[in-house]
Amino acid sequence: MIDASVAPDTADTKMPTILCVDDEPNILSSLRRLFRTKGFQVRVAESGQAGLVLLEAEPIDLVISDMRMPEMDGAQFLAQVRERWPDTMRLLLTGYSDVTSIIDAINRGEIYRYITKPWDDNDIVLIVRHALERRALEHEKQRLEALTVRQNEELKALNASLEAKVEARTTELRTANDSLQGANEKLKTNFVTSIKVFSTLIEMRGGNLAGHSRRVADLSRRIALKLQLDNKLVQEIFVAGLLHEIGKVGFADELLSTPVATMKPPQLEAYRKHAVQAEQLLLPLQDLRGASEIISAQFERFDGTGFPERRSEENIPIGTRILTLASDYDNMQIGTLTQSRLSPEEARIIIVHGSGTRYDPKVVTALMDVLGGTPREETERERTEEMRVMSRDLKAGMVLSRDLIAPSGLLMLSVDHVLDARLIRKIMDFERSGGLQLTAHIRVDRKT
Known part of the structure; x- marks a missing residue:
């Protein structure tokens, strides 16, 4: 026999659901009446097999099972509940004085508590509430653990993403810094060259x-x-x-x-x-x-x-x-x-x-x-060897190790200037127009 009756307020689906299993109808009636008045939803079954059928049909928060029942005793029933619905709290109701049977139920069914007949209404209600509170705490613990695992994974993914972003930004900044340093060095070189040009104004x-x-x-x-x-x-x-x-x-x-x-x-x-x-x-x-x-x-x-x-x-x-x-x-x-x-x-x-x-x-x-x-x-420049090169032997890519000065003292090109084909042609044109012969000092790195 299966009774799926509920408390009068069926709209309150948040109230815990209790399943009472006993082969004595009067005990089931007493338990149903007691827990309904306390606001619980109550399901009853007169055998262990009937209780399993009901458990398959809907979620049950807590099971109270009698120990002595025909065909399937309480220990056997609760053992199956533990195996198939481990999240459901399990209580044993017994008037049987055999300690061995109680221990067997505890070991096989891993019950939360056992309650002796006849019970005290206040005590059994308190035990049920404590059991459900423990179940709620276990659920909260599991939720928090799952949340922690998920957040840790999210943090790992975030950290990996941040590390990648930081590395990318660092590379970007390093590239920008290198570019700025190069630009700054070029500005310094151009600045000094401009000053050298100014200094030749009076000499002209x-x-x-x-x-x-x-x-x-x-x-x-x-x-x-x-x-x-x-x-x-x-x-x-x-x-x-x-x-x-x-x-x-x-x-x-x-x-x-x-x-x-x-x-x-x-x-x-x-x-x-x-x-x-x-x-x-x-x-x-x-x-x-x-x-x-x-x-x-x-x-x-x-x-x-x-x-x-x-x-x-x-x-x-x-x-x-x-x-x-x-x-x-x-x-x-x-x-x-x-x-x-x-x-x-x-x-x-x-x-x-x-x-x-x-x-x-x-x-x-x-x-x-x-x-x-x-x-x-020695300065860095002085640690670099140089060679004297006639204008006809100049090649594109050569770097001046000294200022190129005309015989009149006029600054033609500043130190560190990189020669190209156009500049070399101008130097040779200058020589031809003035009947001169210029010699450039070209940098030669010692490593080469």
């Missing part, structure tokens, strides 16, 4: 100034390296050397060709202003601020008797002290300071004589070391 006026600024810049850089100044300052000193006479661009030809030693007072006053004029010309260029400050003080003297602010010793920028010395050394040899050109040895003697008065003694010492061929730190 002819006379003995050809190549002066480049020689001063190179010698200043070598002295700065000898004094172990930082790279940024060395670069500023080099640029200052290239531009230190740009203030002369407005000079009259007569003033430009007059040696400083023979200038009259009005000429000397005008001549001294070219350092300040250079600073004013360079003022709009933020990147040349350091170089312009070096240039503006080039007429100061180490002993404080210079022009225009009478600075002395360490109050004069180290870059200026280097530039002044390098410029004077070259000017003495090209005849712009003295009435006649001096030999390098004569220029050195005058420089040493001015140590402590016009020049900083430690800068003088550094100059003497540089001119004496004292070993100094």
Whole structure:
């Protein structure tokens, strides 16, 4: 016999469903009445086989089975329930005093509790509620575990996706950074080349100034390296050397060709202003601020008797002290300071004589070391070998290891320039038109 009666409020499908199995109708009636009044949905079956049929028909949350039943006892019935519907809670109802049978039911059916007859209504209702609460907790635990497993898998997939995205973004940023660095290096190279072009403006006026600024810049850089100044300052000193006479661009030809030693007072006053004029010309260029400050003080003297602010010793920028010395050394040899050109040895003697008065003694010492061929730190460019190549032997792809300078001192191409067929043709055309023969210094990497 199967009874599928429900509590009066059949719309409440959320209430737990209890199956009571017993071969005694009066016990089933008592259990049905008791649990209905507590709000449970109740199903009843008078045999274990009938209970299995009902379990197959609909979900059951909890089974209460009698122990002693014909054909299939409670232990056998609950064992099948455990095997086929392990999620259903199982209670054993027994008045049988055989402990062995109870233990068998516990072992085979893995029951939650056993209840003795006659039962106490409050106790049995409490036991059922505790069993259902435990079932709910088990369900929640399983749900949370499944949720955790699913979320962990999602996190793994997300992490893998994020790692791939981060790697892709990192590669993208690295590529962009490499591109920016390349562009930045190109801008720096173009910037220095532009400065070299500016420095030739005054030299295009002819006379003995050809190549002066480049020689001063190179010698200043070598002295700065000898004094172990930082790279940024060395670069500023080099640029200052290239531009230190740009203030002369407005000079009259007569003033430009007059040696400083023979200038009259009005000429000397005008001549001294070219350092300040250079600073004013360079003022709009933020990147040349350091170089312009070096240039503006080039007429100061180490002993404080210079022009225009009478600075002395360490109050004069180290870059200026280097530039002044390098410029004077070259000017003495090209005849712009003295009435006649001096030999390098004569220029050195005058420089040493001015140590402590016009020049900083430690800068003088550094100059003497540089001119004496004292070993100094090589730059990356200096660690690269070079070869001299006639214009007819130039090939596309060759890289200049030095500036290409015309015999007049005019800058034609800057160091690191990569030659192509068009440039090579222009160099050869320049040679033919001027009846000249040019030699280029080409970089040769030691590894090759």
